[in-house]
Amino acid sequence: MDQANNQNKKISKNTPFINDRIRFPKVRLIDSEGEQLGIFDTLEAKRMAKEEQLDLVLISDKSDPPVCRIIDYGKYKFSQEKKAKEARKKQQNITIKEVKMRYNIESHDYNVRLSQASRFLQSGDKVKTTITFKGREIQHVDLALDLLKRMALDLEEVAELQQSPSKEGRSVTMVLSPKK
Template identity: 65%
Template sequence: MKKKYDNESLINESIKYPQVRLIDYLGKQLGICSSEEAISIAINQGLDLVMISDKSNPPVCKIIDYGKYKFSQEKKAKEAKKKQHNACIKEVKMRYKIENHDYKVRLNQALKFLQSGDKVKTTVTFRGREIQHINLAIELLNKMAKDLNEISIVQQIPIKDGKNITMILAPTKK
């Protein structure tokens, strides 16, 4: 009965170590025995011998139902994947001659994005000849960075990109 289901766990005859530390189905340690003896004990119980850890000497093997074990491992991995948050880049756009109230609205948008763990790309756009007022746009972006410096760090300083100037803010680690 030779089985090897995946790359992670060696199972039954694919365990090539001469001796293993054996744990039974209920979690009780049975001590150190030969691989052949451990496999025969597992087969007699209608279960599989699965290598749990090869880091110790001798490696740790457990007598379990491999199908149930694999299912529970996949379920744990799925739960862990659900809990992680992938940071993405949210964008806040404005003009260099923005009114104070509108600036506060954009600031609150950026604040919300940063608090949820996302990065914020702040863009100041120009039309026509407005491009000659780059220094005012850079001042505006620096003001935003200063207003948000308690919960963010500047990941990318203001950079001219065509008819835009962009800056990227990243949330600080807590």
């Protein structure tokens, strides 16, 4: 008995309500062409679907009465999967790249970090710029803030400031995002 219940639970979670699994007394029916036929008794709707050799599929159980459609379930499932795949393709993955430096960085090294950040921004990634302190260097937070402000000004053509420079423990960070 328990095994049969477990199988029913697996089926009910993964598959939508089709044909005999629809347990509502009345449903709003849409035919295979997309025209609304009206409100029917569920048994009558199942009979109509069987006559057309198609499936009765529950589209929305949130409305009153629930909406069912007479369609070929295999084609419907395929189109839903195809739409989901297209949506995943169109999603844009934005990653955060990090550029680390010290507050007393030399000008050549600063230019290297600047070009790295610019390259990251132009490829569509966000850039987190971090300046770390060791020992007593923590006294020079103002120099680090000035350096980050300078970097934001140098990159203002390709980036916009998303998170202004802020102190976090023994470091100061700033986040830049690419301009639209």
